[in-house]
Amino acid sequence: MSEERARRKAPRHPEQVSEMRGLAIDGVGALLATLVMAAGFAATAGPGTLARIAVVGSLVGVGLGLVWxxxxxxxxxxxxxxxxxxxxxxLAVGLLPSPDALIGATRGVVTSWKDLLTTTPPVDGDPHALYAVYYTVVLSALATTLASARFGRSAAAAGCALVGLGAAVWLGSFEVVMPAAVGVTLLVVLLAWSAVRARFGLTGRAGTAVTVTRRVRPVRALAGVGMVAVAAATAVAVAPLAVGTQDRALLRDRVEPPLDVRQFVSPLVGYRNYRGPLRSAELFTVDHRPADGKVRLAALEKYDGVVFGSAGGRSGDSGVYERLSRARARGGAWADLPRGPEERITLTVGDHTGVWTPGIATVEQVTPVTDSGGDGDRTLPLATLYANPASGTLVTTTGLEPGMAYEVSGRSGVNPSDGEVADAPVADIVLPPAENVPEVVAARASEVVGDEPTPLGRARALESYLRSAGFYSSGQSGEVRSRAGHSADRIDVLLDSEQMIGDEEQYAVAMALMARSVGLPARVVVGFDVPSPDGDGQISVTGDMASVWVEIPFSDVGWMVFAPTPERDKVPQQLAPEPKTSPQPKSIQPPPPPQETVELVSASSPGGADEQLDRWAWLWAFLLDVLILLGRALLLGLLLALAPAAIVLVKMRRTRSRRDAADPRERVAGGWDDLVDTFVDLGAARRDGATRREVADRVAEAYPDLAVRALAGGADAGAFAPGDLADEQAAGYWEEIDRVRSEVRDTHPAVAWWRSRVSLRSLISEDRVRSLRSGGRGLLGRVIGRIRGPRRAHDREWIR
Structure with a gap:
């Protein structure tokens, strides 16, 4: 055997045991430290979610650290x-593995930090923000494990754990859950971990192993406990004095969250006011009429069965509102849609109030114009102006006031003819799905559309049906009764009544929902129809000019406008009221006893459940969830270990059956076979029809110091010698087998020996392995032959 092989086969059992013990200590210490560190996210996620993230993230980070x-x-x-x-x-954030989930996790590596910092805690149930918590736990566990297991520095490992806790606090919220308990627990874990590492001489280059005598151990243990107690008491007493009454400085204070317009009431909700009190009021003025003749308030994409509103949040391009200085149209289908001609109009606010700011289809720039009185307070503040380029919507968070004037630059909407659209397909625009839609919407849309093949034909069919079959009434004085609103019940009544009665609010929502049911991505737009001016002066826009229409995007055309509302002079026929029966008077029941008023406290409102959080209940719930998840992980590990354990048991049973054979000759032959199986599992022998002496020669090349040839001769003598073989001779032969096997085990590292114990080489005969290999090659050859056969036949036919 060469020197290199001899060096590799040299006994290293004590070193291997020490290394494995060190890895186990570092792994357990890093796991406990990371679990405690993860408690810094207590106010960011619920106990169950945080426990799952902490356990999964800690196991992933520690496992990677131990491997590397x-x-x-x-x-x-x-x-x-x-x-x-x-x-x-x-899995950590509570999703099932799927392509969409993996894509979300990949994006979360970059975007989840912004989601966490721009979302109001708690973020329990929001995977976009929970990915940041999970990745923080993984990175902390990985750094802590590498610092201890690879570089051997306890101080660096403790520093990584403390940095992880600081990151959890910095990324978290103002709410704190038992900070003293978390800090003291982490301190105790780090000190105990450092002491254990020093006890087993794992300090590496960062320190020197300390020899602790049996007599000094109790004193040092008591001293350590006393130091921990003093440090904890000092921290609890001094920390409030050091911090004082100042607010905590968090990273979310430095990050500006995107505007969530879902906090504002949809402009479609109060649409009836334009037909009532504001009918003749001058809402605002414009210096000229836009090319498409429309000034819009908002484009609405999301329907929940109650309100048609803006998508808000992070629902694609249509839901992102940013400051106008940073607002930009995202790439893709939204940005690629054609737009109308360039516009520059000046608007002066009159009686129009609220946050929804009048604008045009695409707003690129807004310039405040100081009013004629020079009052700076009436200037539109750009700091509170947000825009969504995809939907062409402006929002002023502080609201509009009379006298504010501003100039809007951008592009108006498109106004194509049906001939220009022709057979154009709808654009690849994804809108939020409509929820709680009445069943009559899809049924009526299917009847109206029929077999119309083109998207424009289906849209025009829906528009024509509503305009021709419906009647107009806004429920004002002197008009037929028409209930306001556009909830699912109101739309169901509109489409399922003998006469369809409503105004722009109901008809636009009905067409948008019907269009979506037949595959057309429709949205509802609230705005104003600006009339042509009589001269060159300002155009006054009143509430009577308010309108609601539907827009559908077409490729290479843009958002096309559809007006499904009937003409206002198309009033419904008066229906004869049904006679009412006068019910017989009933006995008057006594009024019910007064009930106590139960005050409901919001979990997210000030003074609510957040401030009344039971800290100990949260801690016990978190600990219970951690123990349950660790138990499941341990159970999974045990299940995974059953296969190696089964292999070891099968080999032990095989050895016992060979040792307990009735015939001494079979016991001797079985002993040799058992020893050869040991070498086969170690990769040092092959049977392949060789004799015992040939196998012994192969083994002796790798193990020259073992008496393998003598054992092979003894097996041959026991098999072919005349006469009977005594039981004592067979027992002595097995003793030699056990001695040689023990020497082989001492020659190999513990990892290599146990790897051979779970190897399947000796359990599968080499004839079977060769047949499987040849069968695999034969199957592959037959598959390739079937693929190439038709091609070769075609080539021969072409040659002929």
Missing amino acids: ARRSSLLWLPVGTVLLAVVVGP
Whole structure:
């Protein structure tokens, strides 16, 4: 055997045991420290969600750290960490693995931090923000494990855990859940971990192993406990004095969250006011009429069965509202749609109030114009102006006031003819799905559309049906009764009544929902129809000019306008009222006893459940969830260990059956076979029809110091010698087998020996392995032959 092989086969059992023990200590210590660190996100997520994220993230980070602690290079560590973290990420945040979940986890590596910092805690149930918590836990566990297991520095490992806790606090919220308990627990874990590492000499280059005599151990233990107690008491007493009454400085204070317009009432809700009190009021004035003749308030995309409103939140392009200085149209179908001609109009606010700011289809720039009185307070504040380029909607968070004037630059909407649209397909625009839509919407839309093949034909069919079959009434004085609103019940009444009666609000919502049911991405737009001016002066826009229409996007055309509302002079016929029966008077029942008023406290409002959080109940729930998840992980590990354990048991049963054979000759032959199986599992022998002496020669090349040839001769003598073989001779032969096997075990590291114990090489005969290999090649050849056969026949036919 060469010197290199001799060096590799040299006994390293004590070193291997020490290394495995060190990895186990570092792994357990890093796992406990990371679990305690994750409690810093207590106010960010609920106990169940945080426990799942903490356990999964800690196991992933610690596992990666232990694997890479034994690698000679860390080149692939970032790639491996990102891949494994992304694959396991959906499970950590409570999602089932799927392509969409993996894509979300991949995006979360970059975007989840912004989602966490711009979402009001708690973020329990929002995977977009929970990915940031999960990745923080993974990185903290990985850094802590590498610092201890690879570089052997306890101080660095403790620093990584403390940095992780600081990151959890910095990324968290103003709400704090038992900070003293979390800090003291982490301190105790780190000190105990450092003491255990020093006890077993795992301090590495960062320190020196300390020899602790049996007599000094109790004194040092008591001293350590006393130091921890003093440090904890000092921290609890001094921390409030050091911090004082100042607010905590968090990273979310430095990050400006995107505007969520769902907090504002949809402009479609109060639409009837334009037909009532504001009918003749001058809402605002414009210096000229836009090319498409429309000034819009908002484009609405989301329907929940009650209100048609803006998508808000992070629902694609149509839901993102940013400051006008930073607002930009995203790439893709939204930005690629054609727009109308360039516009520059000046608007002066009159009686129009609220946050929804009049504008044009595409707003690129807004310039405040100081009013004629020079009052600076009436200038439109750009700091509170937000825009969504995809929907062409402006929002002023502080609201509009009379006298504010501003100039809007951008583009108006398109106004194509049906001939220009022709057979154009709808654009690839994704809108939020409509919820709680009445069944009559899809049924009536299917009847109206019929077999119309083109998208424009289906849209025009729906528009024509509503305009021709419906009647107009806004429920004002002197008009037929018409209920306001556009909830699911109101739309159901509109489409399922003998006479359709409503105004722009109901007809536009009905057409948008019907269009979506037949595959057309329709949205509802609230705005004003600006008349042509009589001269060159300002155009006054009143409430009577308010309108609601439907827009559908077509490829290479843009958002096309549809007006499904009947003419205002098309009033419904008066229906004879049904006679009412006078019910017989009933006995008057006594009024019910007064009930106590139960005050409901919102969990997210000030003074609510957040401030009344039972800290100990939260802590016990978190600990219980952590224990349950750790138990499941342990159970999974035990199930995964059943297969190796089954292999070891099968081999032990095989050895016992050979040792307990009735015939001494069979026991001797079985002993040799059992020893050969040991070498086969170690990769040092092959049977392949060789004799015992040939196998012994192969083994002796790798193990020259073992008496393998003598054992092979003894097996041959026991098999072919005349006469009977005594039981004592067979027992002695097995004793030699056990002695040689013990020497082989001492020659190999513990990991290599146990790897051979769970190997399947000796359990599967080499004839079977060769047949499987040849069968696999034969099957592959037959598959390739079937693929190439028709091609070769075609070539021969072409040659002929």
